[in-house]
Amino acid sequence: MAQIRIENVRKDFGAFTAVQSSSFTIEDGEFFMLLGPSGCGKTTTLRMMAGLELPTRGEIYIDGEEVGQKPASQRDIAFVFQMFALYPHMNVRGNISYPLKSQGMKSADIKNKVGEVAEILGITNILDRPVGGLSGGDRQRVALGRAIVRDPKAFFMDEPLGALDAEFREHMAEELRALHDRMGATTVYVTHDQLEAMQMGDKIVVMNHGVVEQFGVPQDIYDWPATRFVAEFIGSPPMNFLEFEGMIGTGGTEVRLNDVPMEVPQSREGANGKLTFGVRPEHVGFDDDAPYRGRVTATEYLGTTQIVTFDTPNGLLKARVPSHEVVTNGQLIGLRFDPRTITLFDKQHGKALRSQGNEGVLGHG
Template sequence: MARVDIDNVVKHYGAVQVVHGVSTAIEDGEFVILVGPSGCGKSTLLRMIAGLEHVSGGTVSIDGEVVNDVAPKDRNIAMVFQNYALYPHMTVAQNMAFSLKLAGVPRQEMQAKVGNAARTLGLETLLDRFPGQLSGGQRQRVAMGRAIVRDPEVFLFDEPLSNLDAKLRVQMRAEIKALHQRLKTTTIYVTHDQVEAMTMADRIVVMRDGIIEQVGTPLDLYDAPANLFVAGFLGSPTMNFIEGRIEGGRFLNDDGISIAAPAELPEALVTVGIRPNLVGLADKGSPFEVLVVEPTGAETQLVLQAGKTQLVALVQGRVALQPGASVGITFDPAGLHLFDRRTGMRLPQMSPS
């Protein structure tokens, strides 16, 4: 196992810069997820750690050694790709053993390593099959097994679940997390799926446009997002945002919403954020029209509108509402977030003391 240090890393493709001086550290044995929208630089950063992309500036270190100029095969890392990258003409056992064979590992040791990985991943009965005879989840396990047999210091995962259906993604998330808990190997995982990030990571690195927006535990980022981007990216359904102003110790907007604010806050243009599960329905309160009713069984998701303000409310159970109905809205003051509308940065908690 090893610590990974990323220090002021930059990546250029010709005149285009796609990673802008990124710095972070992944501790020994930690499971860190790089998350962000497509094109944010997360996969490029992962490939620089793996040695598959040249580092244009800054340093990547593994276990204290700068590896900028070290070949991928000499970095003692193992990478699991989005498309599995299995050899179709080889059996499961041959695919898992291939890197060991290239490294000249003795046959008996190679068989033992493949057997141990197969038992860990539940592949014992599939060792003689070819990739074309496997399901997507089984192929993903084989790709993981090929990485495990190398006994690397660092595991790298590049969106490994994006080709799987929704049910299988949930299953594989749990299996990858359980695997990490058993092996305790430093793991860096790339995804654009914030649910994967929230459920799997020890810490999350949120990226946008080649920079890091915030680093922290899943609940730290959920409860205290640094800015509007992080607040809107993490959480499903996404956080509601209401534009308005602080005036006379209250948050006000042009559509009739009024919420108590900390008295010490100066008058300013702000955006209030509120999670959908903290938007409540009431007989009184700010009136909203129901636009959409989406029952899911245990919960009901409502899309609501008042003037130009549109909100999503996630309520427990089932509600007897139809589109066009009028409802009152209340907000849990402990769950309100306040952001500077000009900079997008988080301000002190909204709830009054």
């Protein structure tokens, strides 16, 4: 398997820039997620890594070799598409063995290799069946088998579970992650589903409008979003944003929200004017003595927890609290925030102001 390194890669389609100067490194054996909304540039980035698109500029390294201008056939990678892309006139065995036949491998070796892959994927019982009558899950396993059988340096997957229903997608996501762990393969996976990315990925790149907004492990991206876009895109419900006019100096640790002093993590840079106070719903607590208050406008029961929506002086706010907390519509409740969990954003640029030195693992239970 291989390390993959992207350095200042850009892709233009005429006057439209799909990817803007992206740089990141995928370590050998990582399950790496390219995450973002439709049109953000994630699939274009994947296709450039695979050699299906050539970058306008920048370098792409696979296993230390610069391959940016080489076609896919010279990169020793395997690509798994969303729509399976199987050969309908072949049975399962024929689909999986096709790449090996194309390489001129001996029939006996092909049979052994296909058998090994089928055993890994749990599809030995359907090897002689036509692919047309298979379920979506089995067809996806066949597509994976065709990729695995070649022992490539890296696997590239473009929303491979997108065509499956929600319940089966979750099951297949677990299978894919388990398969990755068994094989230790370098895997790059494109998705627009933030839950899928958080569930499966070792590292995540979050993209928006062709720009890498943040790159890191799932926990850090959730707890310490670098931009307001990341904070809003990751999490369900997303982070709360309370708008206010104020200031904080470089190294400052307090702001005033509706004239109520609020302790915040040390700011890496000062800001003055329109700011945004960000807090995740699970980091909002109730406190009768808290001076900052909100009025209940709605509740959503989720079993062990409930989502309570408040109208506050700075905008709507959602709190995820235990379901045994009794609240009623119209009730005025004091709200408290753990200062370690707050992220301040410069509203104009959407950049987080918090200091790296205050970051740590808070969890998102």
